[in-house]
Amino acid sequence: MNDLILIGIDAIAIALLAFGIYFRRHRRRDLLVAFVGVNIGVLAVSLVLASATASIGVGLGLFGVLSIIRLRSTEISQREVAYYFASLAIGLVAGLGGANLPVACGLIALVVAAMAVIDHPGLLAAHRQQMVRIDRAIVAETELVAHLEEILGGRVHRATVVELDLIDDSTLVDVRWSPTSAARLAVAA
Incomplete structure (x- = not known):
């Protein structure tokens, strides 16, 4: 039974x-x-x-x-x-x-x-992770973080270079970031 x-x-x-x-x-x-x-x-x-x-x-x-x-x-x-x-x-x-x-x-x-x-969407909703391919090779970490923050519209917590291609002039980065409150409002609207 x-x-x-x-x-x-x-x-x-x-x-x-x-x-x-x-x-x-x-x-x-x-x-x-x-x-x-x-x-x-x-x-x-x-x-x-x-x-x-x-x-x-x-x-x-x-x-x-x-x-x-x-x-x-x-x-x-x-x-x-x-x-x-x-x-x-x-x-x-x-x-x-x-x-x-x-x-x-x-x-x-x-x-x-x-x-x-x-796995609730509201839990840690402000934290994001994504792979970003940048159309230029960026070696300097501070320059890379500044560029990522500009294109993502948020604060980068961690950026790990997965691939740096000096021949094709590109960078693949695993980014952990949080959108700014202005970026979150723009997405919600």
Whole structure:
């Protein structure tokens, strides 16, 4: 009976995580399908492992293998990696947690709530990260930061040169920055 309850809780949790939180905020259909598919697959396999004489180590090994296969197949952001692991964890907890239903439900709720809070658009909204290609090679760090602040309209907290091409006269920079209040107002208008 606990397994059926956990299957229902898993379905609600992954729907909330994938559709209610991730898709509404990020709109990547391909990853939505991946999160739900992996969750259901891990749930099914972990339910079978829980009913067999296999150890929890086998289930955790499956967790690792699935994540390595998926994460090597395409490039995804760190945020999406977090959603990926959350969907894996929910399926694993639901599949193996039948012996202690209240703890399993609490852990599933904790995973969904943590992702909802930590990925909320209002949390750290003033902090941005992006890759910027500048159409000239800039070697001096102070000149680079000043140029980035001018084109981005904000305060640069960190600028890491990823590529400096003196032949094609360009600079690729990973920038951590915050827009000024004037720039935030212009975007909001």
